[in-house]
Amino acid sequence: MKLTSKLLAATALCAATSAGATELEVTHWWTSGGEAAAVAELANAFNANTDHEWVDGAIAGSSGVARPIIISRIIGGEPMGATQLNHGRQAEELIEAGLLLDITDVAEANGWMDVVNPSNxxxxxxxxxxxxxxxxxxxxxxxxxxxxxxxxxxxxxxxANWDEFVAAGPALREAGVVPLAMGQQQWQTNLAFGALAVALLPEASWRAVNVDKDASVAAGPDYTRVFEAFDDARKLAVGSNVNDWNMATNMVITGEAGAQIHGDWAQGEFAVAGQVAGEDYSCLPGLGFREVLDTGGDAFYFPVTDDEDIEAAQKELAALLLSPEVQVAFNLKKGSLPVRGDIDMSAANDCMQKGIEILNSGGVLPSADMAFTQDTITQIDELMTTFWNTPDMTVAEVQESYAKIIASAD
Incomplete structure (x- = not known):
């Protein structure tokens, strides 16, 4: 893959000060089979189309393991050249401290304001x-x-939807199948709760809590329906004794489990296993109830450096990440949607096409990473995990605790 002449011209401003190859350490938490295949597309493109070298800094474990390590290195004066984080509020304090590179010149040179969709x-x-x-x-x-x-x-x-899945739970159990696969990490249980909330709530109620931080709605009857469904989910997941999300996905791939509530990056694991959407597995956005998606995702940040060669390499990487060729190759492997609204994704599978259709129709919501600070997300993670692992904790008790977190959320 070679970059277009337009992109090469746009990155010339970054490369002009760079003399010779520069090793650029890039940290991320993409270590599952599908994720590794996707990040290899980025590394190969960087190595092939610049005079620099991608030095892979994969950190095994979940985002909750990797993120503190990444931030600690940046704050501690041992920064990497570039790092994956979720776009949203995770890097606010690093930006305020002047520790991350301003890449406005790259964004302007490459017209990001015109092609990134949605603009948020x-x-x-x-x-x-x-x-x-x-x-x-x-x-x-x-x-x-x-x-x-x-x-x-x-x-x-x-x-065809969550309610039908719950009704099928007893038949799955009788057939020796775990109805719902679920990893044991906090963020996974909170992810399931968030998915149920989007699927089952009126949008006005969802926005009242997740955008306006209205604790009275969080304590009200609409959210009681969500917590009752979350209670169903924890019962359906009994016997799902795995930790990592991709292990839970593998239970679905092998037929050991009926389903998994999870993000669209699960598609990368189905692809590596050679499974075909619509034939071997099905996917239901909005758990079959709502044609809506949140717009979370990944972004790369670049710690400030005094080395002009490293800064030039950082800006070349930034430009390359949003190039049409790289956007297609990376996202087809990752199972995610591209951030560019002007590229051909006709090679995407049925599930990705569903996501693209929803995105193009405007059925999007902000993600939790944009709505809440990391401190609030951590509190919710811990609460949902406590409820998930405490069978005698009632729906009323967890909802009351959740409403208190929303009341103090920022």
């Missing part, structure tokens, strides 16, 4: 009118992934 992805990278990150994809979490083999074993039709 670039807004999430912008502070006081200056751009500090390069968004690379759109990840949405409101999906349920369903194993065709599992439902065939159970002798039931593949569900």
């Amino acid at each position: 992805l670039l807004s999430a990278c912008t502070v006081d009118g200056r751009v500090y990150c390069a968004p690379v994809n759109i990840h949405s979490t409101q999906w349920i992934w369903l194993s065709h083999d599992a439902f065939e074993k159970a002798g039931t039709a593949v569900p």
Whole structure:
């Protein structure tokens, strides 16, 4: 893959000060099979189209493990050349401290303001009118992934929505299938709660809590419905004794589990396993109830450096990440949607096409990374995990605690 002449011209401003190859350490938490295949597209493109070298700094473990390590290195004066974080509010304090590179010149030279869709992805990278990150994809979490083999074993039709899935739970159990696969990390249980909230709430109620931080709505009857569904989910997941999300996805791939509530990056694992959307598995955005997605995802940030060669390499990487060729190659492997609205994604599978259609129709919501600070997200993570692992904790008790967190959220 070679970059277009337009992109090469746009990156000339970055390369002009660079003399010879520069090694650029890039940290990220993409270590599953599908994720590794996707990040290899970025590394190969950087190595092939610049005079620099991608030095891979993969950090095994979840984002909750990797993110503190990344931030600690930047604050501690041992920064990497570039790092993945979720676009949103995770880097606010680093930007305020002057520790991240302003890449507004790259964004302007490459016309990001005209091609990033939806525009709030670039807004999430912008502070006081200056751009500090390069968004690379759109990840949405409101999906349920369903194993065709599992439902065939159970002798039931593949569900069309969450309620039908809950009703199929007993048949799955009787067939020796765990109804719902769920990893044991905090962020996974909170992800499932968030997906249920988007699927089951009136949008006005969802926005009242997640945008306006209205604790009275969080304590009200609309949210009671969500917590009751979350209670169903924890019962359906009994026997799902795995930790990492990709292990839970593998349970669906192998038919050991009927379904998984998870983000669209699960598609990368299905692809590596050679499974075909619509034939081997099905996907339901909005858990089959709502044609809506949130617009979370990943972005790359670039710590400030005194080395002009490293800064030039950082800006070349930033430009390359949003090039049409790289956007297509990376997102097809990652299972995510591209941040550019002007590229050909006809090679995408059925599930990705569903996501693209929803995105183009305007059915999008802000992600939790944009709505809440990391402190608030951590509090919710911990609460949802406590409820998930405490069978005698009631719906009323967890809802009351949740409303208190929303009341103090920022």
